[in-house]
Amino acid sequence: MQSLQQRVRRLDDRILRTLERHGHRLHRRSLGVLFVWLGLLKPLGHETATSLLAHTVYWGSPESMVLVLGWWEVAIGGSMLYKPFVRVALVLLLVRIPGTILAFVLLPDVTFIQFPFVPTPEGQYLLKDLVLFFAAMAIGGSLRHEGS
Template identity: 45%
Template sequence: MTEETQSTALTTYREQFAAIDTRATELMDRWSIPMLRGSVAIIFIWFGALKPLGISPAAELVANTVYWMPPEIFVPILGVWEVAIGICLLYRPLIRIGLLLLFLQMVGTFLPVVLLPDVVFATFPYGLTLEGQYIAKNLVVIGAALVVGGTLREQ
């Protein structure tokens, strides 16, 4: 193969890669926010629905954190709140309400870090228990909510 042929082949591969890359990033741009919004909505609806049904693995943690309220009342109310967040995120005119409810709920999700550190940390301050990991994953939910909220003026 001559140097000119190699150069032409390399240029062709670069152009093909650029075309594929352009198409892939266009698809990601088109679908990333709806997918992110839908994913967060599903998580809230799913996890929230478990609470009134009495089958949430987080119910005990919630009950121990919000010890000043009867868990048989508070846990189902929290579940309905979470389902409402998810539904609001799915219905475009209600996204802002859903984000407000989400950020109010997130304050409560971090209460165990302060009120129950022995439940959250195996080794303070970096060794998380399973419950601590469940709480820490909410940082990703907060980030996703910020991204979704940051696009609301574009719609």
């Protein structure tokens, strides 16, 4: 009869194998869906914190930049969903991330209630963008090792 410790170790091994087999693929796909979903909100006329980014990018009117940034996010998401294009998604994210950081620098009164520990809802949205960026980098780092 197996000890409880051996059974727990076998269960743990099975769980870890499952996570290793499916984790990066599910992570990549969930990021893709999230980017497409949030990106489509902009061209469909729903206001998001991207309008804040549109005011920090000095090419074109903020209204047109919201559309550009929305479709840019859709392109990132679509590229994440189709594994051969993940590298394209990473490049698109690299181009986009300076705008996120720039919003914190140029508009600290809009991004923070109390710098640096109390972000506004807009600041929280931008912090989420930074986390998604680093999550995408982790996916990119796994491309050579992932079989899915």
